[in-house]
Amino acid sequence: MDATPLASRRAAVDVLMACLDKGQPLDDALAGHRGFTALDPRDRAFVRLLLATTVRHLGEIEGVLSGLITKPLDGANAVGRQVLRLGAAQLMFLGTPPHAAVDTSVRLVEDAGLHHLKGLINAVLRRISRDGDALLVDRDPTRLNTPRWLWESWIHAYGEDTTRAIASAHLHEAPLDLTVRRDADFWAGQLEAEKLPTGTLRRKGGGHIAELPGFAEGTWWVQDAAAALPVRLLGDVTDKRVADLCAAPGGKTMQLCAAGAQVTAVDISARRMTRLGENLARAGLSANLVTADASKWTPEEKFDAILLDAPCSGTGTLRRHPDIAWLKDEEDVARLTVTQDRLLVRALDMLKPGGTLVYAVCSLQEDEGVERINGILVRNPHVKRVRVTPAELPGLEDAITPRGDVRTYPFMWADRGGLDGFYMARLTTN
Incomplete structure (x- = not known):
């Protein structure tokens, strides 16, 4: 496996953990990560895209993963959760070739010393690569990708139609x-x-x-x-x-x-x-x-x-x-x-x-x-x-x-x- 794709995704895992597990803003976490700043511009752009896509579609991703994982990945296994989120984002929203998304994800948990998660990561991501479209059918992306506190505040202020229009716009990257x-x-x-x-x-x-x-x-x-x-x-x-x-x-x-x-x-x-x-x-x-x-x-x-x-x-x-x-x-x-x-x-x-x-x-x-x-x-x-x-x-x-x-x-x-x-x-x- 080429070290560059692995280094890029390793940086993405670290930054996603800093953001979602520790509450650090994404931009701050990126700026403070030496592995990310050492990447060439093209790879830094990929990491930014991967992270933004993962967080933008986090509700959908969590909805899919919750149906495929029976036990929570927390504590010492928390890295595995972020690896799955990033892998799912690549497969469902970025069109990354399955072999690249799956293989790098397995390598990431292996490098983290979580050898016992290799089978789970491989099985879950291969299922998503095979059935991803079907897993997303009948889901409500505007609602899923908006935390409840925000959704309810907008419903109260603007009504459901405007709230859905706002949430739908958030699924698109800004120019x-x-x-x-x-x-x-x-x-x-x-x-x-x-x-x-x-x-x-x-x-x-x-x-x-x-x-x-x-x-x-x-x-x-x-x-x-x-x-x-x-x-x-x-x-x-x-x-x-x-x-x-x-x-x-x-x-x-x-x-x-x-x-x-x-x-x-x-x-x-x-x-x-x-x-x-x-x-x-x-x-x-x-x-x-x-x-x-x-x-x-x-x-x-x-x-x-x-x-x-x-x-x-x-x-x-x-x-x-x-x-x-x-x-x-x-x-x-x-x-x-x-x-x-x-x-x-x-x-x-x-x-x-x-x-x-x-x-x-x-x-x-x-x-x-x-x-x-x-x-x-x-x-x-x-x-x-x-x-x-x-x-x-x-x-x-x-x-x-x-x-x-x-x-x-x-x-x-x-x-x-x-x-x-x-x-x-x-x-x-x-």
């Missing part, structure tokens, strides 16, 4: 979206990208990001089309003093700088702020960078406009980060709402009278979105909602809520590849 500083039509051609109605460029092909035209010069940066919308809601920011709170890794900061604002970017993470500074330098942009807890930081003077992209559960980004669904729960959301309220109050204190505050979260949870804004409005009579107009969101008029806020769903622009799920609201003060 690569880019925000370009200028000449979007020109760069659409250079990058073989589609220009979306809101100005974002959507890449049609693959390739390494750092090798694409314009990256080194900072002409564009990676940013989901929905994530680029909050800055639009601030309107013309030329020469205005604007605070970007919870700013890292900096896509919105770069948007604001490119639009001519005098930007102060605040984030609590020194590591992430270093990355933000590097991104600004690559683009030839500058901002006042402040490493601080935005809920406690006090500026020397108030701002004309503030963008608060608050810490949240991230459930609107499951197309990109499917592990979030299995790592977060209702208690996490409840804790985050406390932080969001604290940040909102502090942000309003930093805002000049008559200034504009845009609140945004990449979450589909109503608790983190409209409920936070409604609560602030009830408790602060001097704060007013400023309705978003259809002219501000070309092609996304349906995302404007009856209250005048913005709610994007993953299934929007489905024919173009979808969107991240965001909630946005615009406020001002008397």
Whole structure:
């Protein structure tokens, strides 16, 4: 057996265990795994695809495995469970040749010293390779691949039809979206990208990001089309003093700088702020960078406009980060709402009278979105909602809520590849 396929899958097993057994975000687990970082780019891409596919279809995979395994694989045998999950994902969803998926899986448990599991791994995966399609018949992938806490929260907020549309969209990988500083039509051609109605460029092909035209010069940066919308809601920011709170890794900061604002970017993470500074330098942009807890930081003077992209559960980004669904729960959301309220109050204190505050979260949870804004409005009579107009969101008029806020769903622009799920609201003060 070639060592490279085995090394790739060994890294995948380790990372999947770190994620699903220890609660580490998938991206963090990958970045910290020496075996993964030592792989060549092609093999790293395979590992990412394998892991994302496994987690994206985890409910279906578990449904199949539970019907084929009579005893739980836990404790010292937990590696075997992850090997089976990865093997099943290769056979059912990636079209990996059965001999490659089965043989490497058997080798993995053998290398882990779990010789007593070799027969089980071989038998289960060969059954899946033979009967995989039949094993998936009459299953409900949208429901199975969505944890109960998420499913029930969306049913309560949006109803079953919308919930199913959301869950279905999460089964598809997100495209690569880019925000370009200028000449979007020109760069659409250079990058073989589609220009979306809101100005974002959507890449049609693959390739390494750092090798694409314009990256080194900072002409564009990676940013989901929905994530680029909050800055639009601030309107013309030329020469205005604007605070970007919870700013890292900096896509919105770069948007604001490119639009001519005098930007102060605040984030609590020194590591992430270093990355933000590097991104600004690559683009030839500058901002006042402040490493601080935005809920406690006090500026020397108030701002004309503030963008608060608050810490949240991230459930609107499951197309990109499917592990979030299995790592977060209702208690996490409840804790985050406390932080969001604290940040909102502090942000309003930093805002000049008559200034504009845009609140945004990449979450589909109503608790983190409209409920936070409604609560602030009830408790602060001097704060007013400023309705978003259809002219501000070309092609996304349906995302404007009856209250005048913005709610994007993953299934929007489905024919173009979808969107991240965001909630946005615009406020001002008397």
